[in-house]
Amino acid sequence: MSGHRTWREVAVAAVALPLVITLAVLAFAWPAGRLAPRDLPVGIVGTGTASQHAVEGLVHKKPGAFDFHLYPDQQAARSAIRNRDVYGAFVISSHKITVLQASAASTSVAQLLGQVGQQLADRATQQAAERAATGMHSSAKTPKTPKTSKTPKTPTVDAKAVDVVPVATEDPRGVVFSSAVFPLTICAILIGAFVAMAGGLRRPWQRVLTLLVACAVSGLGVYTVAQGFLGALPHDHVATWAVLSLVLISISATAAGLIRLVGPPGLGLSAVLMVFVGNPFSGATSAPEMLPKGVDYVGQWLPPGAGAGLLRDTTYFDGNNGAGHLAVLALWSVCGLTAILFGHRVKGEARGTKTSAPASGELLPALPGPGAASPIRRHAPAHAHAHRHDGDD
Incomplete structure (x- = not known):
């Protein structure tokens, strides 16, 4: 028997654990290694010839990368x-390209749009030079060209970036904002595990109340560090604290609910769902539209991705476009809290721990003192009577 157990443990160590580690690395590394714009919504100002040429060039060079919206x-x-509605916009004229961007929405997307704007300007400059060269070649064949004529100067197209919604000056690259999502997920799962397995919290409402208080206080602590110490969440202080608390509630309630429903395996299930799927698919370090297709949708339906999106919407954009993210977090929170209220942990609580009632005909008063007649009366089992009759015969 011990030999079979040894081989099972060897198999777990040699096969199962390496497989889990490989999948975990894949979950984090694959989206990060495939970052590229995919139907990224951007704006184009104007419908002139220059704008049309710019759109045609981007569609030809990067098909499927951008979802263009025209603005007057x-x-x-x-x-x-x-x-x-969009991450940025290109204002295109014959001599200048202005890139409207929002580093608060995503610093990586803002950098990408700046690079694309410079590429458009270089391409426009090259085309202008080609047209100028063609004109010079045509004029050189004309015999009536005056000798005193000067070579026309090649026009250049400049690119200029304007940050419409800038990120906090204390966090210019947005690293504090994006790096806060991962520890939030881990700490929320720890809160859920503690609440679900705490022996002193015997009533479901006690577990729910404790979880809500813990998440609210933890959200205040996170906000104090992120804004009070690092200055990364500069706007809408109360709303930002509420969003942080809601993110913690949605994750911790899910973890606690799964543990109450299926026992200790619920902790591993919640860790896989939130840490190894929710975090790398959240798009917090870039944008959902920069992730591989399908991954962006999965990430936005899980609390880490919805929480990162709602935090951006609330902190920098006055809550615009945050309704969907709020609904996702609320749904996970309600489901988790419901599981805490009506779920149970394994065997002990499922079957109950009540003392069994005495059998019929038994009297169980207090134990008598020494020498006293015992008042306890018990019916002998049927097989005992049978043995007694056999002895008499």
Whole structure:
């Protein structure tokens, strides 16, 4: 028997654990290694020839990378950026390209749009030079060209970036914001595990109340560090604290609910779901539209991704486009809290720990003192009577 157990443990150590580690690395490394724009919503200001050429060039060079939205003027494009309809916009004219971006939405996307704007400017400059060279070649064949004519100067197209919604000055690269998602997930699972397995919390409402208080206090602590110490969440202080607390509640309630429903395996299930799927698929370090197709949708339906999106919407964009993220977090929170209220842990609580009632005909008063007649009366089992009759015969 011990030999079979030894081989099972060897198999777990040699096969199962390496497989889990490999899948975990794949879950984190694959999305990060395949970052690229996929239907990234951006704006184009104007419908002139220069704008049309720019769109055609981007579609030809990067097919499927951008989802273009046309706006009549720069003010409409800025409003669309603040409303979270697009990540940025290109204002294109014959001599200048202005890139409207929002580093608060994603620093990586803002950098990408800046690079694309510079590429458009270089391409426009090259085309202008080619047209100028063609014109010079045509004029050289004309015999009436005056000798005193000067070589025309090749026009250049400049690119300029304007940050419509900038990230906090204390966190210019947005690393504090993005790096806070992972520890939030881990700590929320720890809160859920403690609440689910704490022996002193015997009533479901006690577990729910303890979880809510712990998440609210933890959210305040996270906000104190992220804003009070690092200055990374500069706007809408109360709303930002509430979002942090809601993110913790959605994850911790899910973990606690799974543990109450299926026992200790629920802790591993919640860790896999939130840490190894939710975190790498959240798009917190870039944007959901920069992740591989399908991964972005999965991530936004899990609390880490929805929480990161709602935190951005609340902190920098006045809550615009945050309704969907809020609904996802609320759904996970309600399901988790419901599981805590009506779920149970394994065997002991499922079957109950009540003392069994005495059998019929038994009297169980207090034990008598020495020498006293015992008042306890018990019916002998049927097989005992049978043995007694056999002895008499």
